[in-house]
Amino acid sequence: MSKCALCGEERELEKSHIIPKFVFRSMKKNSPTGNMRMASQPNRVIQDGDKQAMLCGVCEDRFSQNETIFANKVYHPYHSDNLQVVEYGLWLNYFITSVSWRSLYLDIIGFVSEQNIDIKELDTLIEAEQIMREFLLGKRIDLGHIENHIFFFGPIKEVAGDTSEFELHTAIGGSVVGYTYISHDFDSSYVFLNLQGILIVTILKKAVEEVWKNTLVGENGTFNMEKPNHSVSSPVFNELFALANDLKESRQKISESQKEKIVEGIKKNPERFLKSKAYQRLKDDERIRKN
Numbered sequence: 001m002s003k004c005a006l007c008g009e010e011r012e013l014e015k016s017h018i019i020p021k022f023v024f025r026s027m028k029k030n031s032p033t034g035n036m037r038m039a040s041q042p043n044r045v046i047q048d049g050d051k052q053a054m055l056c057g058v059c060e061d062r063f064s065q066n067e068t069i070f071a072n073k074v075y076h077p078y079h080s081d082n083l084q085v086v087e088y089g090l091w092l093n094y095f096i097t098s099v100s101w102r103s104l105y106l107d108i109i110g111f112v113s114e115q116n117i118d119i120k121e122l123d124t125l126i127e128a129e130q131i132m133r134e135f136l137l138g139k140r141i142d143l144g145h146i147e148n149h150i151f152f153f154g155p156i157k158e159v160a161g162d163t164s165e166f167e168l169h170t171a172i173g174g175s176v177v178g179y180t181y182i183s184h185d186f187d188s189s190y191v192f193l194n195l196q197g198i199l200i201v202t203i204l205k206k207a208v209e210e211v212w213k214n215t216l217v218g219e220n221g222t223f224n225m226e227k228p229n230h231s232v233s234s235p236v237f238n239e240l241f242a243l244a245n246d247l248k249e250s251r252q253k254i255s256e257s258q259k260e261k262i263v264e265g266i267k268k269n270p271e272r273f274l275k276s277k278a279y280q281r282l283k284d285d286e287r288i289r290k291n
């Protein structure tokens with residue numbers, strides 16, 4: 001028996017996924033070799049996402065319904081190129097908050113135990129964590145100053161400047177991350193989530209000059225994928241390049257024997273590889289390089 005991170009009751013805790021299970025299941029299914037690797041440990045094939053004992057069964061159940069709606073209405077259609085118009089209700093804010101909150105909660109514990117955070121910045125995070133927790137428990141109906149945003153990464157048409165060193169399609173479309181990001185320069189903070197190209201940002205504290213056009217998740221609304229018409233300018237955007245850089249570095253760390261295993265896997269089933277999203281992303285990166 002331990003204290004549940006959400007409701008605070010002393011109950012038996014379950015091992016919760018930080019990033020929902022359906023993301024990893026689909027990532028594995030769509031991998032060209034059927035395997036997944038983590039950027040931090042590129043030589044190890046992983047089975048499942050990061051799991052932590054943090055929630056009781058009751059709270060796990062609170063999250064599961066909206067996870068299923070998100071998976072069926074957004075995640076799976078997006079990854080099978082069938083997402084056109086999404087009409088959403090409260091479930092979207094709830095889902096995003098539930099994932100961001102899990103990341104934020106664990107990051108606060110990390111920041112405190114490593115003592116590598118400014119006390120004012122920590123206060124901002126703790127205040128946001130409380131608002132999100134109360135919202136998730138139904139104790140409040142709004143998120144106050146906290147904003148959830150969602151946008152979708154699509155094939156890049158053209159880029160300004162030399163980005164040939166970055167494999168953005170592969171890095172963003174092929175990875176899953178969630179963490180708290182603090183910008184010291186702009187005095188702002190966020191939870192940044194990338195679910196294989198579905199980019200979700202929870203703004204905990206906004207910078208003075210940020211642009212978020214047509215990305216805010218309200219009580220209800222519509223996303224039209226044919227005319228997305230969104231534009232974003234925010235310090236958190238630098239994280240996309242940080243992500244591409246991490247991937248590049250982790251690729252360089254893959255050992256020769258692991259590389260051979262990957263190539264063997266592809267040779268065994270070349271059809272699977274040629275049809276995979278991973279192959280499409282490599283082609284998109286190549287196209288940008290040539291331009």
Ligand SMILES: [Zn+2]
Nearest residue numbers: 004007056059
């Ligand atoms: Zn609970």
